[in-house]
Amino acid sequence: MRFATVAFPKDAEDLRLQVRRFLEAEKADGRFVPHRSSWNTFDPDFSRRAAKAGYVGLTLPEAYGGHARSSLARFVATEEMLAAGAPCGAHWIADRQSAPQILRHGTQVARDHIIPRICAGECYFGIGMSEPDSGSDLAAVRSKAVRGAGGWVLNGQKIWTTNAHRVHYLLALVRTGDAGADRHGGLTQFIIDMAAPGISVRPIHDLSGNHEFNEVFFTDHFVADDFVVGEVGNGWSMVTQELAFERSGPDRFMSDYRLLTELVDRIGPAPDARQAVETGRLVAHMGALMAMSGSVAALLDRDIVPNVEAALVKDVGTAFERDIPEVARRLVAVEASLDAQDDRFAEALADVALRAPSFTLRGGTREILRGVIARGLGLR
């Protein structure tokens, strides 16, 4: 495994301070309240302001309105957003994985049409991978595209599509041919325009009663050739690449970072032995994860696709995310409640407790990731 210590270049650390100042000003002016589920909070106004300040599309070419910065620079900006609890859910997926995919594998038309708007914080994406009978088993994708004039006609269904009701596009994995012996063939990635005909979206309410997930149905939905991403039939390997971006970032262990700081404040400056030890343990985990995640960012920067390392970051990281509320509730005896107007910490705990089960599911279940890691270890 390649987890060498990373030295962040000076320009990245300079950027960090700029982003931090930007976010402090945002907060000071009341433009956002620090949110515990930072990257799941959809706020287009914030996304536009962040883009205007230069913090969206950091790694994308200047020709498309991006900033031609390193992955490490983007990494640093990302960390600051999460640590501040900024509501960056609107542009998150587009910025993290859709734009880089389109840049690498998309047509020039798609690039020109979409990437500048992503960089402007005005164009948002969802991920169209899961289907009712293919959760972790992507090879079981059954949504199907058949060849039409100048493009493809799609029929089928996606599920668990985050923000499908608010985004402009999905990057969807669709079957265009036979799976073949290795089960990985015959899949293609398409850019789905959510405003085009032949698409319907049905909400799925989660256990907090929130509407974030959706079912998406394609009925003779037409996708022009310009919106095919990469080679037809080569979707599997592209998705695999995409997952390395999706799995190794600080969003995989900072989803509830603010609960940790709220815990520290709630405990106060004179912890008892148990509070000190347990809090210190969480901070030690956090320190190690920051180093691991930074190392993977450095690898991505060198165009290495660190699938196994990314899986390790996500596995260790999501275990940490799930641990925070479990530790917190034992250190501070409160009864978690979503309507605990009187008790901010009880509300924080409730909020995180109800989201935590998803941490080890999103972006590949824990069990699938551990299979990836095992293969990386050379188990056969």
Add this chain to the structure above:
Amino acid sequence: MRFATVAFPKDAEDLRLQVRRFLEAEKADGRFVPHRSSWNTFDPDFSRRAAKAGYVGLTLPEAYGGHARSSLARFVATEEMLAAGAPCGAHWIADRQSAPQILRHGTQVARDHIIPRICAGECYFGIGMSEPDSGSDLAAVRSKAVRGAGGWVLNGQKIWTTNAHRVHYLLALVRTGDAGADRHGGLTQFIIDMAAPGISVRPIHDLSGNHEFNEVFFTDHFVADDFVVGEVGNGWSMVTQELAFERSGPDRFMSDYRLLTELVDRIGPAPDARQAVETGRLVAHMGALMAMSGSVAALLDRDIVPNVEAALVKDVGTAFERDIPEVARRLVAVEASLDAQDDRFAEALADVALRAPSFTLRGGTREILRGVIARGLGLR
């Protein structure tokens, strides 16, 4: 799962007090020093004294020198022995599983010849299940017996045989025919007389440097028909039954019970918050396990073979056993050492730390047990 609360009959609780008084007198007279690995400590003199006092062969018929008591009575006596750290390793396996197997399935000759000596605390057994290529996979047994005049001729090898160098007999599982489609056929249990020709024993030293395990080699070793246990070819189902006895007893979570009491004493009467919470947690686990294990004893008493419940007790119980030293070392900062003459607790920790890895291996690995449990849950 059947874990109903058990009410111990009055005669069992009376027996408990008798055993407790016997053990207190033994300790007071310096006949044994409480040992942390009670049931792994081989002391024939203690076994003979315990038998004389009436505490060996409790469930066996009076005709064989036993005491015709219930499984619950034996259970109670067992608990007291373990809690006191009595060195009961010599008679443990014979009393726990070999004698009941011979009583149920052995020939009259074998019963008459062996059981009275077990009840007298003078005859000790080892378990001959594991082989070099069959650890958890008993169906892979390769030691082989072929028919001879008036008996069987054995060749092959056993491994990890506890106390093979000190016991009088092994109850060994040997191949006498084809495995068949279910892989469970063609196995037979034999009583192996360790004093007879054709047996050699080679020590295996464990990571503490102790000699408890052995390799046992059979070279044309002859076993008379009288020493065949149960029907030829029916060994698998007998072993399965035997494992329910082996897996559910208090020895599956009390191996290091004395470390828990030593921890309590080392912490002293005024624990800090962390010490109180963590110690309380261990005690809560212990209380639940005592109830679970008692329930299984009650089932055994009614001639039910609770394989799944026994596997649950062992799985939860051995996790608890492994947890005790892990918790203890964090609550009391000592450096464990086998030669810490000055620091009894450091020595206790070292002793347990070096034995703990075996807790989740002996009598069926954790992973195998969980498979048994999963089948019991109805997963298919």
Add this chain to the structure above:
Amino acid sequence: MLHAPASPQADLQSEPNDFSAILAEQTDRLLAQHVTPACLKAADGGVFPAAAWEAVSDAWLPLALVPEAAGGVGLDAPAAAQILRRSGYHALPAPLAETMLGLAVWTAAAGAAVEGPVSLATGLLRLASGTILAEGTMAHVPWAGAAGHVLAIAEAPDGARHLALLPRAAYTIVPRRNLANEPRETLHIGTAPLGPDALLPLPAPLAGPDGLMLFGAFARAQQMAGAMERCLDLAVAYANERKQFGKPIGRFQAVQQMLAVAAGESAAAGAAAQVAAAAWNTDQFPLAVAIAKARCGEAAGKVAEICHQVHGAMGFTQEHVLHFITRRLWAWRDECGNDAHWQERIGRMVCAQGGAALWPRLVALRAAANGDRGTQP
């Protein structure tokens, strides 16, 4: 209507016998009929399940622990606890546990039952003088809006403590809900006089540091034990039904190993809860409850996590019944003292008594199942 057996002192706790099997089956049938997904969804939105509560009341379940002489069913505690575990299994969104235990405590002191629902407050009620209440608040009172009475411990200005039965008129409520959206209201208490029969000497079992919380913890432990069984049943069923990579996920060893761990936690929790029921009305009750609440609370988190993991995204939706169970597990483990609270109680007691005292204490705890038990707390 629920009938007590001819001899309620029969050996109910020793093994699953006919009576307890019949009782469980009756309770299950009644609850399965009334506590439907629609009922749970409505309760989630704040609707009291009147029909379910009526059915439960008609079956006399709230009166399970009230002696026959006082107009109750006179079940013994292990049988009554089984009813609570079944109510947890079905996630009954109504104050059965509170009413059953509130009536048991009150009837033992007062000799006669009152109309349900009854709630149990774990905070301290203050008396200004005599039977006059002092102004104050009590937080996290379950089902206070629906209850006819709230049982509480009242402290007089001189520090003397009494058992008090607060009528609905004596307080106003501020709504608040737990993670499962069960009502856990804040009570605002005015300076009204309590009736002459509403203040009684404090019964001995309530004199400990945890007061009525001990009985609340008892109830939550039973409910959690039942809810964990349900979680596990749901996860096993889902694992056998859901296919990935061409076979039911229940055939994957990773899923099997996880569910085996959940089964172990659930079994240990259930055993601890049953020990507490068997220890009802004995000296061992406080320690038994502490162990049960601590063990169930610890297991609840693990079982909920594993069962959610097995259900994948499906268990994360409003549509699936799983969250009605898991949100209760998360709420109940924190109510009436979280696991750390009860672990600390146990740890301080054990350390104060020393290592040698531990074994006899643990044996006595389990032996409580043999002792005489009544329906008095």
Add this chain to the structure above:
Amino acid sequence: MLHAPASPQADLQSEPNDFSAILAEQTDRLLAQHVTPACLKAADGGVFPAAAWEAVSDAWLPLALVPEAAGGVGLDAPAAAQILRRSGYHALPAPLAETMLGLAVWTAAAGAAVEGPVSLATGLLRLASGTILAEGTMAHVPWAGAAGHVLAIAEAPDGARHLALLPRAAYTIVPRRNLANEPRETLHIGTAPLGPDALLPLPAPLAGPDGLMLFGAFARAQQMAGAMERCLDLAVAYANERKQFGKPIGRFQAVQQMLAVAAGESAAAGAAAQVAAAAWNTDQFPLAVAIAKARCGEAAGKVAEICHQVHGAMGFTQEHVLHFITRRLWAWRDECGNDAHWQERIGRMVCAQGGAALWPRLVALRAAANGDRGTQP
């Protein structure tokens, strides 16, 4: 012999580069040659591995952190830490870590190195007056019998603290061993005078509450990180080789999932250890060491447990090399402050500073990799 690169300040820590790869390979080759199973077994029985120590010394490894000007190699700390991780990987049964760090600390203060082996004492040495030692004992001093000198902090009667270099003649030893049978002797110190050069002003990094334990913890974290890599390598190899139920056990999902967990723990521990090395000689060093020792200590137990589980009974034998590694992990996690000790340090600091201060602090910690570092502690 080990050579420093032309520019020892080269960007060694930023990624696995040629120099660090070559260094690791050289160290591995040297250690693999000398630290054989026979050598480990002999050391277990109390025999000092003279040949291995000679080879290590000939390669100048103990002098890695001594500046070239003071006659050393002048490696930077990340490179030196890598040597320590490799020594942990091979379970080198000799005081390389103690000597390397002892010489680094002493040379930085005194300007010149002394003959090795050197040990680090974490206890406090007492001075009777001036340079005269008070009678006393220091426990758990590693390799004190083999060492030429023991580095310690000495306290004068007025409370002033100094760095002291105790010559072998100044103490007698009572043997004691850790779980891995490495010498951890008790020193009995008589009332002898220290030489004029043996007492120096206390360097700033030693002024904290943990004194020399900080450097001991640094060493143990690196050694543990290396030992965990070894454990994992052994377990993966065994899982691919050992067959049960007709296939290598490494094909069973249960084994794969376990080893993936161990890999995660090992990777996190390794990352934390590297952060500590990068923070050498910066303000972040104490926090970085606390995090490294805490994280490695926690991971060590899990990795050892899993790797033993995978090895089954085989790993439990004297014959297999696994226990030489796991017994060290168990010993090292408790030495120089166990994980709870360092977690408490971190927790008290973080709580004292408040939630808002945490993020900048964590960023600064990782950013220490960018800072100027020398070979001075």
